[in-house]
Amino acid sequence: MSEPVSELGLPSGEAFAVGRDAAGLEALLARLAPLAPGLVALEATSGFETVVAASLPVAVVNPAQIRAFARALGQRAKTDPIDAAVIARFAAATRPEARPLPDAATQRLADLVARRRQIIAMMVAERQRQTRFAERRLQKSIARLLEALQRELSEVEAEIDRDVRGSPAWREAEDLLASVAGIGPTIARTLIAEMPELGSLDRRQIAALAGLAPWTRQSGQWRGRSHIGGGRASVRAALHMGAVTASRHNPTLKAFRDRLIAAGKPKMVALVAVARKLIVLANALIRDNKSYAPA
Known part of the structure; x- marks a missing residue:
């Protein structure tokens, strides 16, 4: 079922919903593709980015910018149709550039790099606790967890290394970036x-x-x-x-x-x-x- 969206001055706007599953995504693409849209704007947290980007010009927009834009419009109500209209109006006003999203291999590398950051953050937090706790049992608990996190970190770093050094294009890019004093392997791989x-x-x-x-x-x-x-x-x-x-x-x-x-x-x-x-x-x-x- 669809309903017109008029709260934000979009007389031709229309809102509809699809399920967050394969059938829903297929229905979404089937509905949008015949319209040949010049731009499809999606929030980075929508979960639809990768599938929709396969066949349509997609710009992934920052949710924080959308919220600020809605406040500037004086729009306090929040429903799915209203959110969609705000994103559409934001895209019309700012004309974000449609860019291809990362392919599967690049997305996997990005996920590994993000996981490495998460593990390091957990290790830093545990080491800070280690300095505060004097109880021997707690010290042992922290040591066991740090040991497990170190194993996970080593495995993730090994996967990152295999992916980067196993790809001629990434290996060349890493070597180019690491030629700069100040850009080490970790920064190069993050980039x-x-x-x-x-x-x-x-x-x-x-x-x-x-x-x-x-x-x-x-x-x-x-x-x-x-x-x-x-x-x-x-x-x-x-x-x-x-x-x-x-x-x-x-x-x-x-x-x-x-x-x-x-x-x-x-x-x-x-x-x-x-x-x-x-x-x-x-x-x-x-x-x-x-x-x-x-x-």
Whole structure:
């Protein structure tokens, strides 16, 4: 059953529901394909992205942006038809670019890389507890869990290594990225898995995708500080760690950071600038298929 959506000024809008199963997805594609839509906007958490993207131009949008957009419209009610209308209006207003989603192999690698992060986070949490508990039995419990987590970590890292080194394209990309002091294997593999757009976007687009493009709040004569945000948080976190290393061991990027600090920039701002340089550099290396050559 469908119903018109008029709350947000979309007179031709229509809402319908399908099941979250194979039959539902088949019905969804059958309904959309004859319309030849120019863009299909989906929230990143919808669960339909991979299937729909197989045959339609899909843009996966950030749920946080959709919520902010709904608030800006004054839309507080929340139903599936209203949510769909908000996403449609957001897509019409912002024109997000349709990009192909990762293939199965890239998605598997991204899942492995994410799992590695999760295991490390659990290990860090257990080690912090280890410093707080004096009871011998609790110490033994933590030690057993850490040992099990270390085994899991080793297995996941071995799978990541097999996947990356077993693929000629990924192996070449890793070698190109790791030619930069500041990008080690972990960061290189995070970029390969979670930034498959590397080499296909310009410097501004790739920085924005990583959440490292500065934006400024401004109203009239008032101008606020520039901030970074959005984008792919896991990639941004990896590049932040890479920037710390590059600021010490990469002569070119160390000199760049030192110039910013000498000009009065806060150290954290300078570090973010180094991280932005790293992603732009990584993008250029993959695009040009060339190893890093310091200027």
